[in-house]
Amino acid sequence: MDIIVTIKEVTDPNIPPSYVKLDAQAKRIESPFGVAPVLNGYDENALEEALRLRERHGGRVTVLSLGDDSSRKSLKRALAMGADAAILLSDPVWMYADSATVGRALAAAIRKIGKFDLVMCGRQASDTDAGQVLYWIAETLKLPAVSPIAKIAESEPTNLTVHRLIDGGHQRLRVQLPALLGVSSEINEPRHPTMRGTMNAGRALIPGWKLRDLGIAQAVPKVELRRLTVQTRTTKAQLIDGSSDADRGIALADKLHDMGLV
Amino acid sequence: MAGILIVGDLAAGRPGSEFLELAGAGAALAQATGEPLIGALIARDNAAVRQDCLPPVQRLYLIRDSELRHYGAAAFVAAARSALGASSPSIALFAHTLETRDWVPQLAAALDAGLVMDCVALSLDGDALIATKPVYGGSVWGEFAIRGTLRLATLRPGVFTPATPSDKPEVMQLTVEHIAVNAVTMIDEVAAAASGGVNLKNAKVVVSGGRGVGGAKNWHYIEGAASALRAAVGCSRPVADSGWVSSAYTVGLSGSSVTPDLYIAVGISGAVQHLAGISAARTVVAINSDADAEIFARADLGVVGDYKEVLPAFVKRIEQLKS
Ligand SMILES: Cc1cc2nc3c(=O)[nH]c(=O)nc-3n(C[C@H](O)[C@H](O)[C@H](O)COP(=O)(O)OP(=O)(O)OC[C@H]3O[C@@H](n4cnc5c(N)ncnc54)[C@H](O)[C@@H]3O)c2cc1C
Ligand SMILES: Nc1ncnc2c1ncn2[C@@H]1O[C@H](COP(=O)(O)O)[C@@H](O)[C@H]1O
Numbered sequence: 001m002d003i004i005v006t007i008k009e010v011t012d013p014n015i016p017p018s019y020v021k022l023d024a025q026a027k028r029i030e031s032p033f034g035v036a037p038v039l040n041g042y043d044e045n046a047l048e049e050a051l052r053l054r055e056r057h058g059g060r061v062t063v064l065s066l067g068d069d070s071s072r073k074s075l076k077r078a079l080a081m082g083a084d085a086a087i088l089l090s091d092p093v094w095m096y097a098d099s100a101t102v103g104r105a106l107a108a109a110i111r112k113i114g115k116f117d118l119v120m121c122g123r124q125a126s127d128t129d130a131g132q133v134l135y136w137i138a139e140t141l142k143l144p145a146v147s148p149i150a151k152i153a154e155s156e157p158t159n160l161t162v163h164r165l166i167d168g169g170h171q172r173l174r175v176q177l178p179a180l181l182g183v184s185s186e187i188n189e190p191r192h193p194t195m196r197g198t199m200n201a202g203r204a205l206i207p208g209w210k211l212r213d214l215g216i217a218q219a220v221p222k223v224e225l226r227r228l229t230v231q232t233r234t235t236k237a238q239l240i241d242g243s244s245d246a247d248r249g250i251a252l253a254d255k256l257h258d259m260g261l262v
Numbered sequence: 263m264a265g266i267l268i269v270g271d272l273a274a275g276r277p278g279s280e281f282l283e284l285a286g287a288g289a290a291l292a293q294a295t296g297e298p299l300i301g302a303l304i305a306r307d308n309a310a311v312r313q314d315c316l317p318p319v320q321r322l323y324l325i326r327d328s329e330l331r332h333y334g335a336a337a338f339v340a341a342a343r344s345a346l347g348a349s350s351p352s353i354a355l356f357a358h359t360l361e362t363r364d365w366v367p368q369l370a371a372a373l374d375a376g377l378v379m380d381c382v383a384l385s386l387d388g389d390a391l392i393a394t395k396p397v398y399g400g401s402v403w404g405e406f407a408i409r410g411t412l413r414l415a416t417l418r419p420g421v422f423t424p425a426t427p428s429d430k431p432e433v434m435q436l437t438v439e440h441i442a443v444n445a446v447t448m449i450d451e452v453a454a455a456a457s458g459g460v461n462l463k464n465a466k467v468v469v470s471g472g473r474g475v476g477g478a479k480n481w482h483y484i485e486g487a488a489s490a491l492r493a494a495v496g497c498s499r500p501v502a503d504s505g506w507v508s509s510a511y512t513v514g515l516s517g518s519s520v521t522p523d524l525y526i527a528v529g530i531s532g533a534v535q536h537l538a539g540i541s542a543a544r545t546v547v548a549i550n551s552d553a554d555a556e557i558f559a560r561a562d563l564g565v566v567g568d569y570k571e572v573l574p575a576f577v578k579r580i581e582q583l584k585s
Contacts, residue, residue, distance in 0.1 A: 011398070013398070013399055013535070014533075016556070017401035017534055017556075020398065020401050020402060022402070029398055029402060098376075099367075099377075100371070100374070100376075103371070123516070124516075126398070126399065126535075127397065127398055128397055129380065129395070129396065129397050129398065129399065129400075129515065130379065130397075131363055131367065131379060132367045132370070132377065132379070135367035135368050135370070135371050136367075136371050138368070138371070139368065139371035139372060140371075144444040144445050144446050145335070145364075145368060146446055147364055148360075148364075148516075150509060161449065163452075165360060165509055165510075166333050166360055166361060166451070167359060167360050167361065167463070167510070167518075168453055168454055168510050169451060169452050169453040169454045169508070169510050170451075170452050170454075170509075170510075171332070171333070171448055171449075171450070171451050171452070172448070172449040172450050172451075172452065173446050173447065173448055173449065174446070174447045174448075174449055175445060175446050176445030176446075177445075179445060179446070184509075184516070185499065185503050185516070186502060186503055186505075186509050222374075222375065222376030222408065222409055222410050223376040223377070223378060223406050223407070223408050223409075224406065224407045224409070225404055225405070225406055226392070226405040226406065226407055227404075227405050228397070228402050228403065228404050228405075229402065229403050229405075230401065230402055231396075231400070231401055231402060231403055233559050233560060234559075235559060235560065235562070236558065236559060237548060237557075237558040237559075237560075237561035237562060237563055237564035238562065238563055238564065239558075239563075239564045239565070239566060240563060240564065240565045244571070245565075245567035245568050245571030245572045245575075246571050246572070246574075246575035247575070248565045248566075248567055248572055249565065249567075249571065249572035249573060249574070249575030249576035249579065250575050250576065250578075250579045252547065252549075252563065252565050252572070252576055253575075253576050253579035253580045253583060254579065254583075255563065256524070256547070256563075257580075257583050259545070261467075261523060261524045261545060262467075262491055262524070262580055262583070
């Protein structure tokens, strides 16, 4: 089973809100000093699941990222986890690209790679929180898209049985390949890179493709980011007094009762 | 023909509460553009529409098809396309739910239309729809300009002021044409194990547990407090990821947005991605053993302490107060 996993390098989502800084144009979030960018969490889940499918069915796992040069670090991490090959899409024209543009570029790169049975993406990127790029890839490649996936219950070389989250539960779906999945965090616990994997990844060559290598034209974006603003919270909870935890529990009940909330 | 189209679900004859919020947001855009506000409801069952809970729209399309009973992107995209075909709107608005997150971007990609999801504010600037949406978990907001003949947005529940129901818009039936046949077939739908039977999304009171609860074996503390308060149960993402409870209970960016009068967070640190789901909660109470936990910067009331001591005493007192 040949699988392509799209991975995005993002600002660490665990930076406390009070440390979040923007660049001068207020269009990008900057990592505070010393906090390295990370591989988007859901993409790491997607890669882990792809590696497990390869362990069962054989084939190749190729990771694909669109980003600046720093994204090579995340691609190397993916290689160290066990991916067979990595490709970087990097071109200044994609600096503030919208979801459609990113999705179409990734789709064109997938076409260029050629052979695949399955495309795996994260359900969303933790910097944009957009949850769109995967669907633009699917539409461009005319693949069915299924997301968010919490489990691959069965896998055969030509079809998968997956659990897709819906309000109040999940659906069990049979998906004929080729297809595209948007992966959610319930699916697995991603492995850590091995020492040996890290050494091999260090030596690996990662081709860099530009817009002209993909044979597509640059489209006028439909969605344009105007600016970002940091949201600060200023409220502070009123703390309930009491001589013990149990006392505070009782006082909380009384307080909520007085407020008419219980 | 142009218009502002709002698209929602109809179950047991009633649209979801978000439909009135869409109408509130849509009415403001309709007024600014001079275009009519038009509604479309995707019926999930055979119940007749109850006229007393419909928003003031000029026309209401009702879309029925047996394929719409269970969620599937192809059928929902086809249903929305028939409403778009009938009304040719310049803007279409949807509620942000787990389902729309899956099918509205497929609709956008199929029509090559600009879309911003999970919006908390909308306005117009010339030919652009300006959509504000939380990014990076919610600690940053992004302002986006959407352009094109059709502009799409999904709106975060509980944020926009709902319209008041009005008397009887003109209802027109629409059929769904051309559901794309694709390689996805449903085997079955599995409902999450019911937890006290209160629906999380519409609950007036929610008791949510986080990683601090310490394991599935302790989950009865959360269930117990919820049943004493007749509340719905919620959880943080790590709780669902660890399989203590189903992800149907996840509150936050990747789960449900809730709109209760009272939200009690137990052993939850208050990460932005969790807070994203409770932006519309009226009163937030936090029970956490760490006085420095972020949740205390969002909560109205806080108890610093071990929930295993706090909750049982709290529940007992609640029961005394009720009797
Ligand atoms: C893209 C993305 C999407 C996400 N979506 C969501 C989402 O939708 N919902 C969500 O919740 N998270 C989401 N997260 C995860 C989020 O970032 C946090 O990791 C998560 O919310 C933390 O969960 P928690 O508060 O339960 O656990 P922790 O952060 O581990 O906090 C546990 C808390 O319990 C307290 N505690 C421990 N023991 C006790 C005790 N005995 N009594 C009282 N308190 C105790 C601790 O002091 C601590 O504050 C998302 C993350 C990303 C990157
Ligand atoms: N620049 C990118 N490079 C590689 N994959 C991406 C990129 N942007 C988005 N994706 C993929 O698309 C998913 C959804 O992204 P988004 O629409 O930005 O939330 C991510 O989880 C990735 O798998």
